[in-house]
Amino acid sequence: MTELIVVVGAAVLRDGRLLAARRSAPVELAGRWELPGGKVEPGESPERALVRELREELGVEAEVVEAVPGEFPLRAPYVLRVWTARLVDGSAEPLALQDHDELRWLSSDELWDVDWLDQDVPAVREVARLAWGVSRPRRPYPFPSRGPAPEPPVLKRRTG
Numbered sequence: 001m002t003e004l005i006v007v008v009g010a011a012v013l014r015d016g017r018l019l020a021a022r023r024s025a026p027v028e029l030a031g032r033w034e035l036p037g038g039k040v041e042p043g044e045s046p047e048r049a050l051v052r053e054l055r056e057e058l059g060v061e062a063e064v065v066e067a068v069p070g071e072f073p074l075r076a077p078y079v080l081r082v083w084t085a086r087l088v089d090g091s092a093e094p095l096a097l098q099d100h101d102e103l104r105w106l107s108s109d110e111l112w113d114v115d116w117l118d119q120d121v122p123a124v125r126e127v128a129r130l131a132w133g134v135s136r137p138r139r140p141y142p143f144p145s146r147g148p149a150p151e152p153p154v155l156k157r158r159t160g
Ligand SMILES: Nc1nc2c([nH]c(=O)n2[C@H]2C[C@H](O)[C@@H](COP(=O)(O)OP(=O)(O)OP(=O)(O)O)O2)c(=O)[nH]1
Pocket: 007, 008, 009, 029, 034, 035, 036, 037, 038, 039, 040, 053, 074, 075, 078, 080, 099, 117, 119, 120
């Protein structure tokens, strides 16, 4: 049986927003959004891998906060495990230095505005549950737009 290889994903949270990263490579993943991170190296703990990957990919200093429940299957032999994390005081602002071409800080209302990798969707749902106590999109648009309010009826006053 092939050993599973853990890919760590960071749910970096700041001011109630989640950092999402758009992949620039490989071609089959390019343009889709993910949690920044990468493969754990032999002998490395997942938490150390996460801090290392955030430094390499985004140029930030981060610390792990807590594990997000679950293990999310990727293409074999990889599985995704996720931790929430925060930038430490004095960290640089994240930049798309490696593997990504765009970053966004998403509020809970914007969480599903980006095209997450399919395999990340259950992980992102868990992050939302942990961070905001919600797992579904909270968006105004299932409600039809109401348009302008109708003019009130004109009451005709009887004369005479
Ligand atoms: N980092 C990350 N990788 C993900 C996520 N979802 C997902 O399917 N993957 C896949 C993409 C890649 O096939 C694999 C992780 O590869 P990577 O390119 O980020 O790993 P790495 O930084 O260690 O790169 P390398 O050493 O192999 O070049 O997992 C996710 O949310 N974050």
